[in-house]
Each structure stands twice: as structure tokens, then as C-alpha cells.
Amino acid sequence: xxxxxxxxxxxxxxxxxxxxxxxxxxxxxxxxxxxxxxxxxxxxxxxxxxxxxxxxxxxxxxxxxxxxxxxxxxxxxxxxxxxxxxxxxxxxxxxxxxxxxxxxxxxxxxxxxxxxxxxxxxxxxxxxxxxxxxxxxxxxxxxxxxxxxxxxxxxxxxxxxxxxxxxxxxxxxxxxxxxxxxxxxxxxxxxxxxxxxxxxxxxxxxxxxxxxxxxxxxxxxxxxxxxxxxxxxxxxxxxxxxxxxxxxxxxxxxxxxxxxxxxxxxxxxxxxxxxxxxxxxxxxxxxxxxxxxxxxxxxxxxxx
Amino acid sequence: xxxxxxxxxxxxxxxxxxxxxxxxxxxxxxxxxxxxxxxxxxxxxxxxxxxxxxxxxxxxxxxxxxxxxxxxxxxxxxxxxxxxxxxxxxxxxxxxxxxxxxxxxxxxxxxxxxxxxxxxxxxxxxxxxxxxxxxxxxxxxxxxxxxxxxxxxxxxxxxxxxxxxxxxxxxxxxxxxxxxxxxxxxxxxxxxxxxxxxxxxxxxxxxxxxxxxxxxxxxxxxxxxxxxxxxxxxxxxxxxxxxxxxxxxxxxxxxxxxxxxxxxxxxxxxxxxxxxx
Numbered sequence: 001x002x003x004x005x006x007x008x009x010x011x012x013x014x015x016x017x018x019x020x021x022x023x024x025x026x027x028x029x030x031x032x033x034x035x036x037x038x039x040x041x042x043x044x045x046x047x048x049x050x051x052x053x054x055x056x057x058x059x060x061x062x063x064x065x066x067x068x069x070x071x072x073x074x075x076x077x078x079x080x081x082x083x084x085x086x087x088x089x090x091x092x093x094x095x096x097x098x099x100x101x102x103x104x105x106x107x108x109x110x111x112x113x114x115x116x117x118x119x120x121x122x123x124x125x126x127x128x129x130x131x132x133x134x135x136x137x138x139x140x141x142x143x144x145x146x147x148x149x150x151x152x153x154x155x156x157x158x159x160x161x162x163x164x165x166x167x168x169x170x171x172x173x174x175x176x177x178x179x180x181x182x183x184x185x186x187x188x189x190x191x192x193x194x195x196x197x198x199x200x201x202x203x204x205x206x207x208x209x210x211x212x213x214x215x216x217x218x219x220x221x222x223x224x225x226x227x228x229x230x231x232x233x234x235x236x237x238x239x240x241x242x243x244x245x246x247x248x249x250x251x252x253x254x255x256x257x258x259x260x261x262x263x264x265x266x267x268x269x270x271x272x273x274x275x276x277x278x279x280x281x282x283x284x285x286x287x288x289x290x291x292x293x294x295x296x297x298x299x300x301x302x303x304x
Numbered sequence: 305x306x307x308x309x310x311x312x313x314x315x316x317x318x319x320x321x322x323x324x325x326x327x328x329x330x331x332x333x334x335x336x337x338x339x340x341x342x343x344x345x346x347x348x349x350x351x352x353x354x355x356x357x358x359x360x361x362x363x364x365x366x367x368x369x370x371x372x373x374x375x376x377x378x379x380x381x382x383x384x385x386x387x388x389x390x391x392x393x394x395x396x397x398x399x400x401x402x403x404x405x406x407x408x409x410x411x412x413x414x415x416x417x418x419x420x421x422x423x424x425x426x427x428x429x430x431x432x433x434x435x436x437x438x439x440x441x442x443x444x445x446x447x448x449x450x451x452x453x454x455x456x457x458x459x460x461x462x463x464x465x466x467x468x469x470x471x472x473x474x475x476x477x478x479x480x481x482x483x484x485x486x487x488x489x490x491x492x493x494x495x496x497x498x499x500x501x502x503x504x505x506x507x508x509x510x511x512x513x514x515x516x517x518x519x520x521x522x523x524x525x526x527x528x529x530x531x532x533x534x535x536x537x538x539x540x541x542x543x544x545x546x547x548x549x550x551x552x553x554x555x556x557x558x559x560x561x562x563x564x565x566x567x568x569x570x571x572x573x574x575x576x577x578x579x580x581x
Contacts, residue, residue, distance in 0.1 A: 024538075029542045032539050053574040055572070062538065076574055078577070082577070204312075204350075204352045204393075270537040
């Protein structure tokens with residue numbers, strides 16, 4: 001049998017295959033990151049970390065819509081310093097796995113402080129700047145204004161040598177925002193974040209989420225995310241990380257063909273469990289075999 | 305196909321069980337939520353505009369489509385729950401989690417089965433005691449409270465296990481003077497116990513886990529953590545890589561002995577560690 005290469009590289013981050021764990025899913029604790037890697041993710045993204053601990057929104061914070069998942073966790077996290085301390089306590093296991101630290105903030109300086117703290121500890125293989133949490137306005141605005149995007153990416157790249165992934169959502173000025181991010185030091189663009197959405201319980205006669213609005217993920221948003229990726233690949237020469245509703249190996253192939261170098265999986269972990277990573281990798285491998293691809297990189301952007 | 309988000313329930317009855325402890329009986333308009341109930345599983349209780357939190361029922365009936373929730377008033381959510389009146393509506397989703405596994409008969413043939421409850425921790429054990437009482441020959445229940453005024457379900461438990469109910473209070477105002485741990489130590493020295501179940505404060509569970517493990521007694525314990533999504537995605541209830549809402553809330557002795565966080569710390573809603581001792 002021919003040797004098959006599934007490995008991809010994004011800046012200095014080497015991945016043994018293109019399928020990683022998305023931010024926000026299970027990444028509250030280092031123990032779960034280790035578990036996701038053991039289960040087959042090629043890299044894991046932490047929950048978005050902020051400078052101070054955040055309890056997030058009060059319950060209810062999630063609604064299972066079957067065709068997708070609605071969440072409004074609200075960037076709950078123990079704060080970057082506590083998180084790093086806990087990672088250091090598990091240093092042996094953590095340093096062996098590719099961990100991408102996700103950062104969220106409310107002002108440029110928050111991102112800068114968090115980025116320097118994380119970089120100093122030497123546990124991160126990359127940073128992902130969450131500029132687009134759809135239900136936290138102070139964070140979302142960073143991806144709605146190219147000037148703010150430019151400021152934050154520029155400021156962070158001045159304090160770290162780690163690759164910087166910029167996570168963006170579905171916004172009207174997305175192309176301008178991506179241009180600003182790329183120009184000021186983004187090593188890759190992660191797209192898309194969840195899409196602002198809501199649900200009303202007709203018996204309770206009110207929104208289910210305590211914060212009213214949340215973010216929609218899962219199969220419902222896959223075609224939207226795919227079209228964003230496709231368009232970004234047309235417009236920019238920067239590595240793309242596709243995220244949004246990937247739950248079957250066919251979805252992985254579609255995203256690669258649209259132009260993603262790697263993909264992230266979130267909601268499918270809820271639907272299928274951590275075994276989803278092995279399922280996706282073996283599906284991708286089988287497809288490549290059937291179609292005669294020896295290197296996964298040959299799939300990237302092939303649909304253009 | 306759009307899922308229903310919640311089961312609508314009507315409060316049928318409310319009872320003050322003890323100091324700061326209440327039971328409410330919820331009438332569901334369909335049996336679905338109850339049909340998947342089993343001892344140790346839990347539901348998410350939603351009080352619109354106030355809070356949503358997990359509770360493991362203290363009894364349930366498939367025939368009547370009812371659930372009884374017993375809880376201690378600890379915060380805004382439970383205070384609001386305690387102030388509801390008959391015919392008020394609330395909402396639940398679930399049940400979630402794995403619940404207790406009833407040991408095979410050959411395990412209990414070798415000795416008695418012991419159920420240990422600390423404080424309001426006895427509530428989710430009641431449905432288990434009911435199942436065990438109908439199928440096992442020798443069943444002991446130990447429940448402990450700080451004082452007589454906080455004791456609950458004594459009558460219900462006496463009916464189920466008769467003379468084999470041991471009540472302990474810290475101040476001796478009811479039953480034995482001492483803790484659940486004291487009473488368990490005493491019982492284990494005189495009786496042959498082959499299996500145990502427990503729920504209560506984690507300090508207590510941790511000591512019991514050590515004691516039972518030292519004696520080679522297999523056991524299951526129902527733990528508590530801050531639950532947000534309850535469907536296994538947010539990670540807020542994770543203990544050493546296991547999600548309480550999916551892989552728990554009941555863990556067996558083999559799992560418990562591997563958990564480094566058990567007995568050490570819980571996590572706040574932010575995920576920060578709150579050390580127990």
C-alpha cells in the first residue's frame with residue numbers, strides 16, 4: 001500500500017493530520033485537552049481565556065436544536081493565570097501535545113497581557129485570538145471593525161513569537177477584517193465562529209438562554225462556514241482553518257477542497273463523543289485511497 | 305424535526321421536610337421524562353428568568369408521571385423553587401447521567417449491601433434504596449445529619465429497611481451521636497458487607513471511599529459538580545477528564561481511586577478550583 005501523508009503545517013505548527021478540537025468544547029480543564037488528544041485530535045484549542053476569571057452567563061446556557069447547538073456559555077473560564085498554573089501541574093502530559101491557547105478580551109491590552117503570559121510559559125504551540133464571540137459584544141466588536149482587528153493583531157504579534165490564528169465570525173465586513181488581520185501579522189485565519197441565534201420556549205413563553213442570544217453551531221451552519229472558507233481562499237494567501245458544523249468525514253474533505261489547511265471540530269464531539277476524531281481521520285484516509293491522493297495537501301483548495 | 309426544549313411540569317405538592325429542606329412533587333403531562341429515569345440520574349430544573357440547576361429526584365413514578373425533588377435552599381434558584389406554590393409551572397430537561405448500577409445477585413450473596421447518605425445526600429439514594437429493598441436480602445442504610453431538625457426521610461427509610469436503618473447526628477439529638485463515617489466504621493466491624501453506595505458531602509465520601517477500599521468493599525458514589533450544559537460539551541463538570549453529566553454523576557470505586565480531583569477540589573462556574581480541605 002502506498003504511503004499516505006496526512007500531515008499539514010500552519011506556520012510553525014506541525015499537525016499529524018488536519019483535524020483538531022475547536023475552542024469552547026471541553027477545553028475548560030487541561031485534563032480534557034489531554035483526553036481529546038489521546039482520542040485522536042491532532043491539536044487542541046483551549047477554551048477562550050481572559051485575563052480575569054469569568055463565570056459566564058447564568059444557566060440555561062445551551063439548547064440542543066438537533067440540527068445544531070445553541071450556546072451562550074459567555075466565555076466562562078478560570079482566567080489565564082490559573083489555567084496556566086493547572087497546565088504546569090500537568091506539564092509532562094501537556095507539553096507533549098499541540099495546545100493552541102485561545103484568548104478573548106474586552107480591550108486590546110487584555111489580548112496583549114494574556115498573549116505574553118502564555119508565551120512566557122512555553123506550553124503553547126500557537127495562539128488563537130477569539131475576536132468574534134457572537135454573544136459577548138465587547139469581544140465581538142474586534143471582528144466588526146477592521147481598525148480594531150488591526151490594532152489587536154499588531155499589538156499581540158509584537159509580544160509573541162508564536163503563530164497567531166485569528167478566529168472570525170460571519171460579519172458584513174469580513175473581507176476587510178481578514179485583510180487587516182493578515183496585514184498585521186496573522187499566521188492563519190480560523191473561520192467561522194458560531195452564528196448569533198436564539199430559541200424561545202413556547203410553553204415558558206420566553207427565550208431559553210438567560211442571555212437571550214447565543215451562538216449557533218453544528219450541521220446547520222456548515223454550508224455557511226464552507227462558503228466563507230471558499231471565499232477567503234479566493235481572496236487571500238494565508239492558511240485557513242475551517243470550523244463550523246463539521247461532523248462527517250465528507251465535511252472534512254469539503255472544507256479542505258474549499259481551501260482549509262486544517263479543520264476544527266466542536267459540536268460533533270457532543271453528538272458522537274471523542275471517537276469522532278478517529279472516525280473523521282479514517283474516513284479521510286479511505287477517501288484519499290479511493291481517489292488516489294497520496295498527500296492531503298493535494299486536496300487543499302482543489303475545488304477552486 | 306425540532307426538539308422540544310423542556311418538559312413542562314405543574315407543581316402538585318410542596319412539603320417542608322426539615323430545616324431549610326423542601327420536597328416538591330412535579331406532575332408531568334407526559335411520561336417520557338420519567339420513563340428514562342433511574343436511581344442516580346438527574347434532571348435540569350429551569351425556573352425561567354431565575355436559574356437552571358441539576359437535581360437528582362428523591363422518588364419518581366412512571367404510572368403517575370411524577371417526580372419528587374428534594375433540595376436544600378442554598379441559593380437564588382433553590383430559594384425560588386422553595387417559594388413555588390401548587391399549580392405553579394416549572395420546566396425540566398433530562399434525565400441525564402449514568403445513575404447507579406445495581407450489583408449482580410452473586411455480589412450481595414456474599415454479604416449485605418450498605419447505603420450511606422450524608423445530609424440531603426440521602427435524597428437521591430431513596431429511589432436506589434427502594435430498588436435494593438425489593439431485591440436484596442440484607443440491606444443496611446446509614447444516614448447522618450448535623451442535628452435532629454435537619455433529619456429527613458426517616459419514616460420512609462424505616463418502612464423500606466425496618467430495623468436496619470441507622471441514624472446518626474453530629475450532636476446526638478437523634479439516633480447515634482456521631483457522623484456517617486463513625487456509624488459506618490462501627491457497622492463494618494460487626495457485619496459482613498459486600499457492596500456499598502453513598503452520597504453526601506465530598507469530605508465524607510472521600511473518607512468512606514478510603515475506608516471501603518481498605519476493606520475491599522466495592523462501591524459507587526454519587527458526586528456533585530457545577531453543571532452548565534448537562535449534555536457533555538461545556539466541560540464545567542469535568543473531574544479528571546470525566547464529565548459528571550455523561551460519565552457520572554455516579555462513579556464506581558475503581559474510577560474513584562483514579563480521580564486525583566476527588567476529595568480535593570470542585571470547580572466554580574468559571575472553572576477555577578475551589579479546594580475542599
